[in-house]
C-alpha cells in the first residue's frame with residue numbers, strides 16, 4: 001500500500017517511474033543485470049544517460065548555448081562551486097537572500113571571495129515571508145553574477161517572475177521548484193537543482209549552464225571542482241551516480257508521457273489553488289504566514305494556534321495515511337510539499353482532512 005507522501009525532499013516519486021525501475025531492476029533490457037551493475041562506459045548505461053539529457057533538453061526546450069551537467073555532492077556543493085568557478089579574487093557577486101538556503105549559499109561564497117547582499121527579506125524574528133520586488137534590489141552592474149533561490153523550501157516562498165539583472169549573469173538554486181513548469185532557461189547563466197524533489201533521488205544534481213560561462217571559469221581549481229571538466233567530458237569525467245540518473249530518466253519519461261510540462265504546471269496550479277483556498281477559507285483556524293504574491297506552489301506552510309495542536313494534526317494525518325507534514329525543524333508549523341509526483345487527488349484528500357480537523361478542534 002502506498003502512503004500519501006508530502007515530504008520536502010527526498011520526496012514522492014511518480015509511481016510509474018518506480019514501477020518501471022522495479023520491472024527493470026534485475027534484468028535491464030535483457031542484459032541479465034541491473035543498470036546499477038553496468039559499466040558507466042558501456043552502451044546500455046550510456047544510452048540511459050543520453051536519454052535523460054535529451055529528455056530534459058526537450059522538455060525545457062533548452063537553447064544550444066546551454067549544456068546539461070549531471071553532478072554529485074548535493075545542491076550544497078553547488079553553493080561552493082559557483083563562487084569557486086565564477087567569483088574571481090577582487091571581484092564581487094550579488095546574493096539575494098530569501099531564506100535559509102540563500103543564507104547557506106552566501107556563507108560559502110564568503111569563504112571563497114567577497115559577495116554582497118543585494119537584498120534580504122529577513123524579518124527581525126529571522127523568518128522570511130516574501131520575495132522582494134525588483135525595485136528593492138540593490139544590484140551592482142559590475143557583479144560577477146547575481147544568485148537567487150527560486151523556491152524557498154523551508155519558508156514556502158517562490159519567485160514567480162525572475163529578477164532583471166541587466167547584463168549580469170543570473171544564477172539560481174532551483175532545487176525545490178525545478179521542472180514544475182516550463183520556463184526560459186536561456187535567461188539564466190547557470191541553474192542547479194538537487195534531484196530529490198521533482199526529478200529523482202538524492203545523490204544527483206542537475207546543472208544547466210551557459211557553455212561560454214563554464215569555459216571562462218577559474219582554472220586554478222582541482223579538476224573535479226571545475227564545471228568545465230564536467231562539460232568537456234559530458235558528465236563522465238568520473239563515475240556518475242548511475243542509478244540516480246537512470247531513475248531521473250524514468251521520471252522525465254513519465255513527464256513526457258503525461259504530456260510534458262504543460263499538464264504538470266496546470267496540476268501544480270490546481271493543487272496550490274485547492275490548498276491555499278482551503279487555508280484562506282479557514283483562516284481563523286489555519287494561519288498561512290507567506291504574503292500572497294510570494295506563496296510557493298511547491299511548499300505550502302501554515303501554523304495552527306499551538307505547537308501541541310500542530311503535533312496532533314501531524315499525528316492524526318499520519319493515521320489517515322498522510323506523512324511528511326511536519327515543518328522544517330528550524331521553522332516549525334506544518335509544511336505540505338506538493339511536488340510533481342503528488343497528485344491533485346492526494347491534495348483533495350488532505351483538504352478534506354483539513355476541514356474535518358478544523359471542525360473537530362476549532
Ligand SMILES: Cc1ncc(COP(=O)(O)O)c(C=O)c1O
Nearest residue numbers: 074075076101153173175176194
Ligand atoms: C532550495 C534548496 N537548496 C539547497 C538544498 C540543499 O540540498 P542538498 O541537501 O542536496 O545539498 C536544499 C535541500 O533541501 C534546498 O531545498
